[in-house]
Amino acid sequence: MSNDDQELGITESKSYSPGDWYAEVVLKAGLADYAPMGGFIVTRPRGYALWEGLQDHLDGWFKETGAQNAYFPALIPESYLERESDIVEGFDPEVAWVTHGGHDELDERLAFRPTSESIITPFMSQWVRSHRDLPLRLNQWCSVIRWEATDTKPFFRTKEFLWQEGHTAHETEEEAWDETMTRLEQYQRVFEEVLAIPVMPGRKPEHDKFPGADTTTTVEALMPDGKSVQGATSHYLGQGFAEAYDLYFTDENEDERVAHTTSWGLSWRALGALIMTHSDEQGFVCPPTLAPEQVVIVPIWQEENREEVLSYAEGIAEDLEEAGVRVELDDRDERNPGFKFNEWELKGVPVRFEIGPHEVEDDEITVVHRPDGENVVEDRADIAETVEDHFDAVFDKMYEAAEENLEDNIREADSRADILGTIGQHGGYVKTAWCGDEDCEAEIKDQISAEIVMVPLDRDEEPCGDECSICGDEAEETAYFAKSY
Amino acid sequence: MSNDDQELGITESKSYSPGDWYAEVVLKAGLADYAPMGGFIVTRPRGYALWEGLQDHLDGWFKETGAQNAYFPALIPESYLERESDIVEGFDPEVAWVTHGGHDELDERLAFRPTSESIITPFMSQWVRSHRDLPLRLNQWCSVIRWEATDTKPFFRTKEFLWQEGHTAHETEEEAWDETMTRLEQYQRVFEEVLAIPVMPGRKPEHDKFPGADTTTTVEALMPDGKSVQGATSHYLGQGFAEAYDLYFTDENEDERVAHTTSWGLSWRALGALIMTHSDEQGFVCPPTLAPEQVVIVPIWQEENREEVLSYAEGIAEDLEEAGVRVELDDRDERNPGFKFNEWELKGVPVRFEIGPHEVEDDEITVVHRPDGENVVEDRADIAETVEDHFDAVFDKMYEAAEENLEDNIREADSRADILGTIGQHGGYVKTAWCGDEDCEAEIKDQISAEIVMVPLDRDEEPCGDECSICGDEAEETAYFAKSY
Ligand SMILES: [Zn+2]
Numbered sequence: 001m002s003n004d005d006q007e008l009g010i011t012e013s014k015s016y017s018p019g020d021w022y023a024e025v026v027l028k029a030g031l032a033d034y035a036p037m038g039g040f041i042v043t044r045p046r047g048y049a050l051w052e053g054l055q056d057h058l059d060g061w062f063k064e065t066g067a068q069n070a071y072f073p074a075l076i077p078e079s080y081l082e083r084e085s086d087i088v089e090g091f092d093p094e095v096a097w098v099t100h101g102g103h104d105e106l107d108e109r110l111a112f113r114p115t116s117e118s119i120i121t122p123f124m125s126q127w128v129r130s131h132r133d134l135p136l137r138l139n140q141w142c143s144v145i146r147w148e149a150t151d152t153k154p155f156f157r158t159k160e161f162l163w164q165e166g167h168t169a170h171e172t173e174e175e176a177w178d179e180t181m182t183r184l185e186q187y188q189r190v191f192e193e194v195l196a197i198p199v200m201p202g203r204k205p206e207h208d209k210f211p212g213a214d215t216t217t218t219v220e221a222l223m224p225d226g227k228s229v230q231g232a233t234s235h236y237l238g239q240g241f242a243e244a245y246d247l248y249f250t251d252e253n254e255d256e257r258v259a260h261t262t263s264w265g266l267s268w269r270a271l272g273a274l275i276m277t278h279s280d281e282q283g284f285v286c287p288p289t290l291a292p293e294q295v296v297i298v299p300i301w302q303e304e305n306r307e308e309v310l311s312y313a314e315g316i317a318e319d320l321e322e323a324g325v326r327v328e329l330d331d332r333d334e335r336n337p338g339f340k341f342n343e344w345e346l347k348g349v350p351v352r353f354e355i356g357p358h359e360v361e362d363d364e365i366t367v368v369h370r371p372d373g374e375n376v377v378e379d380r381a382d383i384a385e386t387v388e389d390h391f392d393a394v395f396d397k398m399y400e401a402a403e404e405n406l407e408d409n410i411r412e413a414d415s416r417a418d419i420l421g422t423i424g425q426h427g428g429y430v431k432t433a434w435c436g437d438e439d440c441e442a443e444i445k446d447q448i449s450a451e452i453v454m455v456p457l458d459r460d461e462e463p464c465g466d467e468c469s470i471c472g473d474e475a476e477e478t479a480y481f482a483k484s485y
Numbered sequence: 486m487s488n489d490d491q492e493l494g495i496t497e498s499k500s501y502s503p504g505d506w507y508a509e510v511v512l513k514a515g516l517a518d519y520a521p522m523g524g525f526i527v528t529r530p531r532g533y534a535l536w537e538g539l540q541d542h543l544d545g546w547f548k549e550t551g552a553q554n555a556y557f558p559a560l561i562p563e564s565y566l567e568r569e570s571d572i573v574e575g576f577d578p579e580v581a582w583v584t585h586g587g588h589d590e591l592d593e594r595l596a597f598r599p600t601s602e603s604i605i606t607p608f609m610s611q612w613v614r615s616h617r618d619l620p621l622r623l624n625q626w627c628s629v630i631r632w633e634a635t636d637t638k639p640f641f642r643t644k645e646f647l648w649q650e651g652h653t654a655h656e657t658e659e660e661a662w663d664e665t666m667t668r669l670e671q672y673q674r675v676f677e678e679v680l681a682i683p684v685m686p687g688r689k690p691e692h693d694k695f696p697g698a699d700t701t702t703t704v705e706a707l708m709p710d711g712k713s714v715q716g717a718t719s720h721y722l723g724q725g726f727a728e729a730y731d732l733y734f735t736d737e738n739e740d741e742r743v744a745h746t747t748s749w750g751l752s753w754r755a756l757g758a759l760i761m762t763h764s765d766e767q768g769f770v771c772p773p774t775l776a777p778e779q780v781v782i783v784p785i786w787q788e789e790n791r792e793e794v795l796s797y798a799e800g801i802a803e804d805l806e807e808a809g810v811r812v813e814l815d816d817r818d819e820r821n822p823g824f825k826f827n828e829w830e831l832k833g834v835p836v837r838f839e840i841g842p843h844e845v846e847d848d849e850i851t852v853v854h855r856p857d858g859e860n861v862v863e864d865r866a867d868i869a870e871t872v873e874d875h876f877d878a879v880f881d882k883m884y885e886a887a888e889e890n891l892e893d894n895i896r897e898a899d900s901r902a903d904i905l906g907t908i909g910q911h912g913g914y915v916k917t918a919w920c921g922d923e924d925c926e927a928e929i930k931d932q933i934s935a936e937i938v939m940v941p942l943d944r945d946e947e948p949c950g951d952e953c954s955i956c957g958d959e960a961e962e963t964a965y966f967a968k969s970y
């Protein structure tokens with residue numbers, strides 16, 4: 001949108017109304033808009049560029065570790081969904097159904113994919129004959145629809161969302177479990193090394209697993225408002241899906257065996273976490289790893305030195321471009337530098353170069369960091385190298401702030417009252433000993449809408465107390481309670 | 486699929502049953518499979534890799550020329566489609582309708598996008614205020630559904646297909662027309678420089694334009710069986726869509742004006758053309774520009790020289806990899822070289838290196854070209870450079886064969902009988918003078934299922950005869966008749 005006739009600044013407060021603030025940042029930074037149908041959004045180029053950046057990283061890692069991209073139909077026959085009973089129970093209430101093709105009613109309803117195990121596993125079964133065809137690792141980047149009747153929150157909660165879904169088949173439980181962990185580690189890495197967000201890897205409690213899964217692992221990210229985001233999940237599916245969809249193979253002894261499968265997905269919710277974590281009351285803050293423009297150069301001239309300043313700025317832009325830096329030179333005549341500063345801050349460009357007559361004279365550049373406004377004067381020479389240090393510095397600041405938020409907000413509690421009080425007062429994660437019974441979670445959920453977002457990955461880890469803090473029965477594991485997105 | 490228990494070779498004849506042969510190549514080369522729902526396919530990793538390769542090229546060119554990627558919802562409210570009457574008339578018979586979300590019937594049906602003008606143009610209208618917001622160039626890579634009741638032909642004819650759709654808005658007709666041509670030229674380039682297929686740029690006759698368009702331009706490719714494929718289309722939409730969806734802007738004089746829009750799309754049908762054009766009775770033939778493996782190295786050893794041959798082959802593979810060549814070393818013990826040759830020929834790898842004890846001894850490599858089996862002995866040294874010449878040579882052979890097919894199959898005709906006879910006997914394109922009346926096309930279509938696939942781009946070009954070859958009225962333009970996919 002032209003900014004001529006609208007307020008540039010963010011008017012909502014991140015601390016006091018984080019939901020409204022978040023929506024305002026998304027809209028005003030030009031990342032997304034609401035679609036006419038409730039629950040859908042339009043991803044604008046600046047938002048989509050973030051998704052492309054994230055894809056570039058993750059897709060490369062997937063391919064390095066044996067996954068191949070493919071594309072399966074967006075529509076899945078109802079009878080295919082029904083072949084795995086947990087899948088149909090889990091997803092049936094939120095499926096968008098295609099019932100008509102042109103003017104004709106279809107013989108069988110088709111689901112817009114809510115997830116693709118039920119169409120991918122039957123094809124794996126066709127493609128796999130012997131152990132030599134395993135492991136088989138497929139991935140697709142696509143959109144899915146889950147018709148949940150909730151408020152739309154761009155990237156966090158939308159009926160249609162972009163994601164990738166990986167689906168693999170293996171000879172043994174051990175190999176499938178390794179795969180599950182490999183993908184979880186890649187998700188942790190993309191959060192920590194690309195999005196600048198530390199995450200906690202864990203396991204979902206039994207009652208909150210992916211439908212049909214043996215184990216659901218997760219990476220959880222803590223938002224500044226104290227709520228947890230499920231950043232991505234990686235499921236060890238056991239043999240249930242393979243059995244439901246006839247995924248057998250002959251082993252080295254020519255015996256027929258059932259494969260072990262996994263699935264793993266990361267959605268554009270990761271972008272929601274990115275925006276929510278780092279942005280501020282000037283707008284979006286984006287790490288240099290993903291920013292469509294890593295550097296914006298704002299020349300500051302008077303009539304008498306305009307040419308000189310501009311040509312100095314252009315030389316710098318050329319140097320950066322040559323070095324592969326994504327740089328924008330904002331040489332618009334009709335805007336003053338202050339307006340430009342605000343606009344690029346709103347849009348989240350991590351590093352700003354200010355170039356005025358003084359900089360030209362001294363062969364220098366004033367470098368400003370978006371997250372905290374710190375500014376440093378650098379030599380003009382070698383700027384294409386120096387700027388990389390600034391990218392690292394900006395990234396580290398962002399990561400450290402998020403890490404501090406996480407570290408400060410993991411607390412222990414040892415009674416129902418303590419859990420409720422701690423989450424009520426501070427938000428964040430509350431670690432507590434838990435018996436494993438969903439009813440005990442329900443007591444907390446009913447009172448304060450917090451749930452068990454994860455338990456430790458290691459099933460053998462000793463619980464942090466002997467007795468369940470809620471019912472007093474013997475504790476089975478440590479539960480992490482939090483409110484969540 | 487494991488090839489253990491299935492026939493490796495292609496059994497159908499390209500000349501005598503091109504349809505069956507095509508389907509067999511697609512299936513056996515592992516490019517795609519039929520989905521359980523008629524009209525849908527599953528794109529397997531080797532097929533999807535071709536799409537990714539094509540995307541890499543085209544997406545880069547789009548971005549260099551100002552297009553930005555975005556993502557709009559897959560579902561479009563019926564009322565949005567209805568706002569442009571040509572769109573609704575053109576697409577309504579082939580829309581897949583979502584009528585239910587979960588257990589509830591929707592208040593308004595939602596169309597799975599058949600094309601996205603009707604959802605993208607209204608958002609452009611929100612984002613464009615003044616001439617400074619123009620041009621606006623958006624593109625999305627996505628899938629669309631068109632519920633046509635036809636036989637499935639993988640990539641050529643499927644109810645769901647992958648494509649990109651570009652949508653742009655401009656101040657003037659001239660700028661919009663330039664955009665239309667820029668995109669058409671990029672399509673021509675991707676066919677000619679990536680797919681190794683010469684195309685003819687042209688214009689669709691008035692009665693065969695995209696619904697609502699002012700002008701539809703096309704690149705047409707001639708298949709070896711004499712049928713034409715519409716390779717991609719680029720539409721100058723005029724002001725009709727902008728008016729229907731309120732896409733106005735204020736010009737430099739603060740006057741409100743209606744924008745001029747374009748849209749342009751290329752689908753995975755381009756992959757269909759690729760497979761159909763170059764493949765043969767040994768299987769798929771792929772140009773080095775797109776091949777997932779550009780080189781396969783097949784070592785040929787006896788027990789006594791196995792180590793020596795393998796280590797020589799590994800060194801070559803390393804050299805190629807280092808130089809950025811996509812190379813596969815087929816060192817499987819359980820297969821003999823003959824089997825490997827057949828398998829990689831089936832899969833379309835353009836260049837094969839054969840490495841036996843003689844090659845090791847003489848520090849050489851036997852290089853074999855997939856399209857024609859030509860083989861050349863090359864020095865081991867500098868192979869990472871030499872191989873690029875082979876890629877060029879293979880590409881040129883493929884292009885030249887397709888070019889020869891095209892050049893040999895454009896014929897002129899000057900009467901109804903001549904048109905019918907020439908297409909009946911030779912297929913290919915028949916150029917003829919045409920009055921511009923759809924009824925004259927219908928006469929040919931009824932008799933021989935050939936239609937006017939294009940007329941010259943230049944509206945002022947003199948027709949190739951004075952009178953319409955069909956009705957004898959004054960000729961308005963030259964028509965290119967052909968059977969088409
Ligand atoms: Zn308990």
Ligand SMILES: [Zn+2]
Pocket residue numbers: 919920921922925953954955956957958
């Ligand atoms: Zn006529």
